[in-house]
Amino acid sequence: MDKLIITAALTGNIxxxxxxxxxxxxxxxxxxxxxxxxxxxxxxxxIHGRDPNTARPTTEPAVYREIATGIKARSNVIVCVTTxxxxxxxxxxxxxxxxxxxxxxxxxxxxxxNFSIHPIADRYKDEEFKFPWEKEFASGTRDFIxxxxxxxxxxxxxxxxxxxxxxxxxxxxxxxxxNLSFLIRRKIVKTPVxxxxxxxxxGGIGSALEDIMYLRQTADRLIGAENYKWxxxxxxxxxxxxxxxxxxxxxxxxxxxxxxxxxxxxxxLAKSNAELVEKIVRIARELGREIATPDEARAILGLKGKDxxxx
Ligand code: KMH
Ligand code: ZN
Numbered sequence: 001m002d003k004l005i006i007t008a009a010l011t012g013n014i015x016x017x018x019x020x021x022x023x024x025x026x027x028x029x030x031x032x033x034x035x036x037x038x039x040x041x042x043x044x045x046x047i048h049g050r051d052p053n054t055a056r057p058t059t060e061p062a063v064y065r066e067i068a069t070g071i072k073a074r075s076n077v078i079v080c081v082t083t084x085x086x087x088x089x090x091x092x093x094x095x096x097x098x099x100x101x102x103x104x105x106x107x108x109x110x111x112x113x114n115f116s117i118h119p120i121a122d123r124y125k126d127e128e129f130k131f132p133w134e135k136e137f138a139s140g141t142r143d144f145i146x147x148x149x150x151x152x153x154x155x156x157x158x159x160x161x162x163x164x165x166x167x168x169x170x171x172x173x174x175x176x177x178x179n180l181s182f183l184i185r186r187k188i189v190k191t192p193v194x195x196x197x198x199x200x201x202x203g204g205i206g207s208a209l210e211d212i213m214y215l216r217q218t219a220d221r222l223i224g225a226e227n228y229k230w231x232x233x234x235x236x237x238x239x240x241x242x243x244x245x246x247x248x249x250x251x252x253x254x255x256x257x258x259x260x261x262x263x264x265x266x267x268x269l270a271k272s273n274a275e276l277v278e279k280i281v282r283i284a285r286e287l288g289r290e291i292a293t294p295d296e297a298r299a300i301l302g303l304k305g306k307d308x309x310x311x
Pocket of ligand 2: 009012084259
């Protein structure tokens, strides 16, 4: 088995500041958390930017540049930028960070789905929200279609290729593997591919053992076991650690972090992203799986290297 690539997803764009006081929000907090997560064992950090004044998710390239530059100055960790954006952003706006930063890795969402966090809005009274935008932001996702049409995907493929950025393909359901296999057959996407199976999102596949097995078997059948590396993102607790453990046992890789889950144990908030990384490292060690350094992860994934980014 390859050494384990741990990704830390530090802040995301669906976790609300109201949900946890430990969510890094400002560029400096995100940089500090990235460095600590890397010291704990993360080979890659997945970053989203937030407006420094309002904490609202943003695709403003200057914010991403500040975060990526700050991380690069202090750590060898791989920086994977999001192209996910939020409900009010067009696919073109979501992609603009790729030509701006030419990162080693960027997320690539492989199909359109309902993507909703509206039940979270119902958990809080109006006066409990920390920021004025949060309630509407969360409840508005009831009608949100996360748009990733074939047209959007083709454009993003071109942008990624032009900037020599490797896509981290986010697969939220089995149909997304069929989308990817179509793109591979049409030679729009080249193998080997790097997949993240995202489970437990309201609108996508669940986090049951059978779901993971089925994603894996379908990827083997459609893409070929030798043509991809895979990781898992189990949204929520305990899914983050349950599907992570399963992936560690099966030879896949694992993502943890407050974008996906805010708990370190049942009802106990994680105090930092590093704490979540430390837990998955402990699980991996118990199961005899070694942890990949950033350079080992670069070799496993075939990345261009951090001397070829534009920040
Ligand atoms: N914005 C969410 C709907 C990614 O980072 O690429 C999904 C998302 C995933 O942001
Ligand atoms: Zn993300």
